[in-house]
Each structure stands twice: as structure tokens, then as C-alpha cells.
Amino acid sequence: xxxxxxxxxxxxxxxxxxxxxxxxxxxxxxxxxxxxxxxxxxxxxxxxxxxxxxxxxxxxxxxxxxxxxxxxxxxxxxxxxxxxxxxxxxxxxxxxxxxxxxxxxxxxxxxxxxxxxxxxxxxxxxxxxxxxxxxxxxxxxxxxxxxxxxxxxxxxxxxxxxxxxxxxxxxxxxxxxxxxxxxxxxxxxxxxxxxxxxxxxxxxxxxxxxxxxxxxxxxxxxxxxxxxxxxxxxxxxxxxxxxxxxxxxxxxxxxxxxxxxxxxxxxxxxxxxxxxxxxxxxxxxxxxxxxxxxxxxxxxxxxxxxxxxxxxxxxxxxxxxxxxxxxxxxxxxxxxxxxxxxxxxxxxxxxxxxxxxxxxxxxxxxxxxxxxxxxxxxxxxxxxxxxxxxxxxxxxxxxxxxxxxxxxxxxxxxxxxxxx
Numbered sequence: 001x002x003x004x005x006x007x008x009x010x011x012x013x014x015x016x017x018x019x020x021x022x023x024x025x026x027x028x029x030x031x032x033x034x035x036x037x038x039x040x041x042x043x044x045x046x047x048x049x050x051x052x053x054x055x056x057x058x059x060x061x062x063x064x065x066x067x068x069x070x071x072x073x074x075x076x077x078x079x080x081x082x083x084x085x086x087x088x089x090x091x092x093x094x095x096x097x098x099x100x101x102x103x104x105x106x107x108x109x110x111x112x113x114x115x116x117x118x119x120x121x122x123x124x125x126x127x128x129x130x131x132x133x134x135x136x137x138x139x140x141x142x143x144x145x146x147x148x149x150x151x152x153x154x155x156x157x158x159x160x161x162x163x164x165x166x167x168x169x170x171x172x173x174x175x176x177x178x179x180x181x182x183x184x185x186x187x188x189x190x191x192x193x194x195x196x197x198x199x200x201x202x203x204x205x206x207x208x209x210x211x212x213x214x215x216x217x218x219x220x221x222x223x224x225x226x227x228x229x230x231x232x233x234x235x236x237x238x239x240x241x242x243x244x245x246x247x248x249x250x251x252x253x254x255x256x257x258x259x260x261x262x263x264x265x266x267x268x269x270x271x272x273x274x275x276x277x278x279x280x281x282x283x284x285x286x287x288x289x290x291x292x293x294x295x296x297x298x299x300x301x302x303x304x305x306x307x308x309x310x311x312x313x314x315x316x317x318x319x320x321x322x323x324x325x326x327x328x329x330x331x332x333x334x335x336x337x338x339x340x341x342x343x344x345x346x347x348x349x350x351x352x353x354x355x356x357x358x359x360x361x362x363x364x365x366x367x368x369x370x371x372x373x374x375x376x377x378x379x380x381x382x383x384x385x386x387x388x389x390x391x392x393x394x395x396x397x398x399x400x401x402x403x404x405x406x407x408x409x410x411x412x413x414x415x416x417x418x419x420x
Contacts, residue, residue, distance in 0.1 A: 001034055002387065007042025007357065008371070016047060018353040021167070026349055034366035038392075040385065044361055046371060050131075050354035050388060051302040051343050052107025052336030055201070055240040055261035055290025056145055057115045059087070059095030061102065062415050063295035072207050072270045080164075080295055083418050084116070085098055091118035091417060094410040097311070099300055100128035101407055104399055106301040106381035107390045109354040112290070112340055114174035114201050118157045121140060129393040129401045131354065133340050134161060135174030135201045138189070142182045151188050158196050168389055170340075171196065172238075177203040178222045180211045184275070186231050193235040197342070206241035207209050208367045223249035232256035234269050238339050240290055242280070243273040250276075254283045259339035262331065264308045266292035276323045288336040303381035310376050325376040357385035 001016040015029035017037075022197060031037050060080075067079035092115070103111060110131040115121060118134055125132045136157040139145035154173055161171040175181045175189050193200050205211055205222050218225045223245070226232060232252070239253070240261040253260070262275055277287055289305045291297050307406030310328035314320050344352040359367055364378040386394040393401050 001394065002039045002040065002042045002353075002390070003029055003031060003037045004042045004047060004355070004357070005029075007040075007045050007047045008360070008370065009047040016347070016355065018355075018387065018390050021353055023347065023349055023351050023353050023355075026347065026383060036330075038110030040357070040392075041378075042357065045357045045359055045384065046345060048051070048107070048356050048358065048375065049333045049337075049347055050356050050386065051107050051300050051332045052288070052340065052345060053103065053108050053111040053291055053300065054238055054259070054288040054336050054339055055263055055292060056099075056111055056113055056300060057293035057295075058099035058111065058113050058121065058300075059092040059115055059117075060074075060295045061098040061300070062369045062411060062418060063097040063293065067267075068298075070270075072272060072330065073176075073209055075296065086116060086418050086420065089120040091414045092117040092118075093124050094407065094414045095197060096121045096124035096130065097402060097407045098293070098411045100124060100130050101402055101404055102300045102401060103302075104128065104130065104386050104394050105270045105357075105383065105397075106303060106351050107356040107383040107386065108300065108302050109386065110336070110340065112172070112201060112345065114172075114176075118160065122164060122166075122169055126164070126166060127401060129168075129388050129391055131168045131342070131344075133170045133172050133199065133201070135172035137174045137176055138185065139176045139180045140182050140185045144184075147182055148158075149183045150185065150194070154193060155191070157158065158192070158198060170198070171371060172199045172201050174201045177206070177210065178226060179210045184230060184370060186226065187229060190195075190233065190235055199236040199238060201238045202240065204239040204242050205244050205266070208244055211244055221249055223244055223252045227252045227256070232258065236339075236341065238288070240292075241267060241272070241275065243267055243275045245276060245280075250279065250283060250285075253280070253285055254259070257286075257307075259286045259288060261288050261290040261339075262309055263290045263292045264312050265305060266296045268308075268312075269298075270296055274312060274316055277309065278317060281323070281327070286335055286338055287331050288339045289331045301381040303379055304319075306332050306376055319412065325373055328376055329372075353387055353390040355387040356383050357387075359384045
């Protein structure tokens with residue numbers, strides 16, 4: 001058991017008792033009532049739920065800064081995809097460990113990923129102690145032979161992750177986007193999602209160019225096109241980006257309970273646009289937050305996304321009352337947990353013990369009376385302690401599960417291989 005004593009949680013000073021991988025009690029806890037308990041002094045700390053990153057490509061930490069200040073299609077075609085052709089399981093493993101270090105140190109405990117060489121990703125996640133939902137990224141480019149190969153790979157990886165029997169690592173399906181995946185592949189993705197009861201993670205409506213490509217090919221906007229053949233029926237979908245949307249598409253998103261992964265910083269950096277989050281919130285659509293990969297962000301600090309999501313929409317809508325601080329924080333916590341169907345994102349008895357502790361003795365967290373505001377508008381993401389699935393993963397800024405120095409050394413080595 002772990003006992004966090006006298007920590008600021010849910011608005012007041014309380015104790016948090018962790019038993020196994022769950023929160024057993026929040027309130028006054030007497031150590032002597034529970035025997036062998038590891039105590040964490042929470043006197044100077046606030047406890048928050050671990051953050052949940054609903055859209056990223058974690059091995060792309062190795063692509064950080066490779067190609068900045070470029071349009072999306074040029075960035076993908078001329079830089080990212082050529083480098084990705086050199087990837088292997090070892091490179092992906094070390095890139096993932098680097099990403100896990102970065103996320104743990106900035107308070108993220110769960111991430112939803114779409115990429116390749118999932119054996120390397122899963123191995124790193126297992127060692128790090130993080131929680132993840134992993135999907136093999138499928139692109140068939142409307143080629144039948146490639147389609148069959150991609151579907152076989154996707155099903156292989158679902159079974160691979162199931163066979164790991166690790167409660168922290170769950171499978172998903174990851175068709176890249178409607179402009180890179182055929183209708184036939186997308187129909188099979190829906191069938192596989194139902195067969196294995198796994199979510200679908202897909203890029204949607206990120207740029208005007210891709211929407212034009214889909215519309216030129218099908219005569220319909222992407223959400224309308226996918227809905228026309230039942231892609232959203234009977235499955236859970238996390239749609240990343242959702243920047244440019246028609247009213248009819250938003251209606252479909254509401255009807256089909258689509259979860260949106262808002263990636264404001266990546267969308268701004270690539271000049272893709274700004275998602276209509278206030279309009280989606282008004283329709284009751286579940287908004288979550290993602291960082292996207294380090295090639296386009298260029299970090300995995302979800303606290304930055306929280307702040308930007310809170311201030312961006314105020315500015316462009318000339319309305320300081322929309323996307324309030326609490327809403328933005330919920331995007332990265334309980335909304336993300338709802339999208340990924342995990343009992344986390346809130347500090348409640350019976351919930352998963354994914355907990356982040358932040359030392360309040362930091363200049364940007366004073367005066368302490370306004371701490372909720374500070375976590376959204378002032379905090380830089382440098383957390384102190386991280387507990388995931390009831391286990392201490394980081395204590396006083398030191399990660400206990402990963403050899404950081406070795407990760408940094410190997411990351412440089414892997415980058416040199418990618419650079420060629």
C-alpha cells in the first residue's frame with residue numbers, strides 16, 4: 001500500500017490511500033489501521049489525476065526539430081515519410097522510451113498512440129510503467145495488395161497486445177486517414193473493431209488540402225463520406241484534429257458519439273487551422289487533448305496543450321468566457337479517460353491510482369489560493385512524483401523505471417541512423 005499524507009486533493013487537505021492499482025480511500029487515513037504502508041509526505045504538494053494524451057506518435061521524439069516551418073504535405077512527403085522508411089524495432093523502442101521519460105516528467109500517465117513496430121513500443125511502455133492504447137498505423141493508398149497486408153498487420157498486433165496480458169497496454173485500430181485509406185480497408189477496420197471490441201484511432205479533417213482530396217474522390221466531406229458506409233456504427237472512435245468541419249459533419253459527430261482529440265499546438269505550428277472547439281462543446285461532443293508527434297509540436301508536454309486550448313479559443317472568438325480553465329483541464333483528464341474507456345482521469349475512491357504530485361513551492365504557483373487557475377494558465381509541466389497503476393514511477397523528479405542517461409545516449413545514436 002501507498003499512503004499520501006495531508007496532500008491538497010479535490011480542493012482540500014486529505015490523505016490518499018492506494019491499495020493494489022486503485023485508490024482505496026480519500027480522507028483521513030491512520031497508518032496503523034493498514035499495517036505495511038509506504039508513506040509519501042504530501043504537506044507541500046497537490047495531487048492531480050495523471051494526464052491523458054489521446055493522440056500522439058511517440059517514437060517521433062527522434063524526429064524532433066527535423067523539419068520545422070513547413071506545410072503538412074511537404075513535411076510528410078519530403079521529410080517524415082522518408083525517415084520513417086528507415087525505422088526498425090530497436091529505433092522505435094528507444095524513441096518510445098525517450099517519449100515515456102518526457103511524458104512522465106510532465107505528468108502524463110496514459111497515451112493513445114498510432115505508429116509502426118508495435119513490439120518496440122509495447123516493450124518500452126511495459127518497462128516504463130506507463131499506460132497506453134496502441135494501434136498499428138494503416139495506410140494502403142488504395143492498393144489492394146497493400147490493403148490486405150495492412151489488415152493482417154493490424155489484426156496481428158491486436159492479438160499480440162492481447163497476448164501480452166498487461167492491464168496497462170490495450171490495443172486499438174489505427175487507419176491513418178480517409179485520404180490515405182481505401183473504403184474497403186475502412187469497412188474492414190469497422191468489422192475488426194467490433195470483433196475485438198477495440199477503439200478506432202484516426203486522423204480526421206486536419207487540413208483543407210486533405211478534405212479537398214476526399215471530396216474530389218468521393219463528392220463528400222470526410223465525416224459524411226465515412227458515415228455513408230457505416231464506419232462509425234457500433235464502434236468507439238477517437239478522431240484526431242477535426243480542424244475544418246461543416247455543420248452536417250458536426251451533427252454526425254454528435255449522433256455517433258465521436259471523441260475528438262484536439263491538438264492545438266501541432267495544428268498551429270503546421271498552420272492547419274483552429275478546430276471549432278466551442279461549437280463542438282455546445283453540441284456535447286467529448287473533447288480530449290493530444291500533443292501529436294514531436295515532429296510537429298515539438299514536445300509531449302500536455303500542460304502546454306491545456307493552456308493553449310484555454311486561451312486560443314478565447315482569442316479567435318473574441319470571447320474571454322469560453323473554454324474555461326476547468327474545462328481545459330478536464331480535456332486532459334476525465335474526458336481523455338472517457339474516450340479511452342479507462343476508470344481514471346479523476347481522483348476518486350475505486351478509480352485507478354494514476355496520480356501526479358506537484359510541489360507547490362514554485363514561484364508560478366503562488367498565491368496558493370488560486371491553484372486551479374495556476375495549473376492551467378501558469379504551470380510549466382514540471383511535476384515531482386508520478387504514480388501509475390498503483391506503483392511509484394517517479395519520486396522527487398527521479399524516474400525509477402528507466403535509465404534516463406542511457407535513453408539519452410541511445411536516442412542520439414538512433415537519430416544518426418535515421419539521418420543516414
